[in-house]
Amino acid sequence: MxxxxxxxxxxxxxxxxALVAAYSCRALSPVEVAQSALNHMAQWEPHIQASYLLRPERTLEAARASESRWLSQHPLSALDGVPVTLKDNIATQGDPCPLGTQATDGAPMAADSPPAARLREAGTVLLCKTTMPxxxxLSSGVSSFHPLARNPWDTRKTPGGSSAGAAAAAAAGYGPLHVGTDIGGSLRLPASWCGIFSLKPSLGRIPIDPPFTGRAAGxxxxxxxxxxxxxxALSWPDERDSMSLPFAAIDWNNWDTPLSQLDGVRIGLLLDAGCGLPVDPEVQSAVLRAARLLESTGAIVTPMQPFLTRTMLDGMDHAWRMRSHLDLAALPEERCALVLPYIRAWADSAAGMTGTQVFKAMAQFHATRVATVAACNAFDYVISPTAPCVAFEAELPSPTNDPLRPLEHIAFTVPFNMSEQPAASINCGYTHTGLPIGLQIAGRRFDDLGVLQLSRAFEVLRGPQQPWPSPPV
Incomplete structure (x- = not known):
């Protein structure tokens, strides 16, 4: 635009x-923009409940500081004065970090986490933190701590999760920039269901604290x-992340490349994840249309065979169950009782696992990594549905509503967490009821810029989208 x-x-x-361009020529003030965002949020919040720690006085104070920097022609970065939100679990100094649950103690954080620190250093204006389960x-906005988050496209539906509030905020227009996290699809799934764009970068490209296998901010x-x-701003290394990548001189300004550069690019088309929920027919049709659009540029689109197995998906699920079971067991009984019953039932189902079973379950993270890299080696990029389904009822913790079958919807996304490859979700259509459908675009490890470039090419090819939702009257 x-x-x-x-x-x-x-x-x-x-x-x-556009905001930064207007700031630089003094056509706009960050204070005007922050106030516009806050006014708009006040209209939406009663309906989608995406925010946490919404403190307008602090937001306007930061906006006034940015205004002074622009007036003196000393902005901190190309993001100075731009409104931003951060997910609840991205620590900000002096604030509690509840992780979406009543079971945490509410202690203030000693320091900004890496994404928060980089954006603060860049001079962005924090509107609020955003909600999570x-x-x-969970891949929903159900939380024992936060009010239930809802999808702006249809407030009866979930925004997805776990970056629930961030996706809802982006779709509702809470300013242009939002940061979430992802360990199995928590950036891309809500992006798909809210019709926005998100990039899960290569592992370590955006440092995060605490780091964990497959965990990324984006x-x-x-x-x-x-x-x-x-x-x-986000991709600078940080020693607090033991998986942080070394600095790479990536030209992030080179994201908008000519469509002619797609001629001959090899793209794998994955329509069957190999396990999990079946792909909704409307989702499949939208992804096939996207594939044809990319083919029209000269890209070579080749169908792929599924590579994720039931053993892999179940193994990762059971390993995460045991991790959560141990975390919950370490809590005082009265605090553990505050965690959502769905999550307690899921975690405690691992209580009887033997050491051998836990080891075999943990081994599936590496098995998934090997299988994903091998399947993608023949291609420059792989496209697929982001999720097999579209947004479901807001009150449900997962599409299956079954704590013993909780991850049936992440079979397209989780492989790229384990393989450390960058993967994005971009809107590629809508259902007959107007719900967004996401296209996942995955690239080779470390080719984050390439994923942005192919995403931009598709953004141009897909043409005009439906208008963004407006606050209910």
Missing amino acids: STATEQSLPLHEWSAA DYGM PMTRSVGDAALMMR
Whole structure:
């Protein structure tokens, strides 16, 4: 979208790049933009409940500081003064980090986590933190701590999770920039169900604390361009992340490349994950249309065979169950009782596992990694549905509503967490009822820029989208 077009929109809907351009020529103040976002959030919040630690006075104080920097021509970065939100589990100094559950003690955090630190250093204006389910262990907005988050496209539906509030905030227009996290699909699944863009980067590209196998932070935005702009700030190494990648001189400004560069690019088309929920026919049709659009540029699209197995998916599920079972067992009984019953039932189902069973379950993380890399080696990129289904009822913790079958919807996303490959979700259509459908675009390990470039190419090819939802009257 051009800056000229954006000038007809409310300020909270402007892209980050357009805002910075306006700040630099003094056509806009960060204070005006922050106030516009806060006013808009006040209309939406009663309906979608995406925010946590919404403190307008602090937001406006940060916006005034940014305004002073722009007036003195000393902005801290190309993001100075741009509104941003951070997921609950991304620690901010002096604030509690409840992780979506009543079971935490509410102690203030001693320091900013790496993503929060980089954005604070860049001069962004924090609008709020965003909501998540207990410990991030659900693909929904159901939480024992936060009010139930809902999807702006249809408030009867979930925004997804665990980056529930972040996805809802992006779709509802709470400013242009949002940060979530992902260990099995928690960026991409809510992005798919809320019709936004998100990039789960290569493991270690965006440092995170605490680090864990497959865990990543990433941008959640309405456009590929805004995500690329965020990567300039978020991708600096941080020694607190033992998996943090060394600095790489990636030209994040080079995200918008000509469609002609897709001629001859090899793209794998994965329509069957190998296990999990069957793909909804409307989802499959939208992904097939996306594949044809990419083929029209000269890209070579080749169907792939499934590579994830039931043993792999169940093994990862059971290993996570045991991890959570041990975490919950370490809590005082009265605090453990505050965790969502669904999550307690899921975690405690691992109580009787033997050491041999736990070892075999843990081995499936590596087995998934090996299988994913081998399956993708023949291609430059792999496209697939982000999720086999679309947004489900907001009150359900998962599509199956079954704690013994909780991960049936992550079979397309979780392989790329384990293989450490970058993978994005971008909207590729809508159901007959108007719910968004996500296309996943995965690239080779470390080719985060390439995934952004292919995502941008598809963004151009897909054409105009449905208007973003407005607050209910």
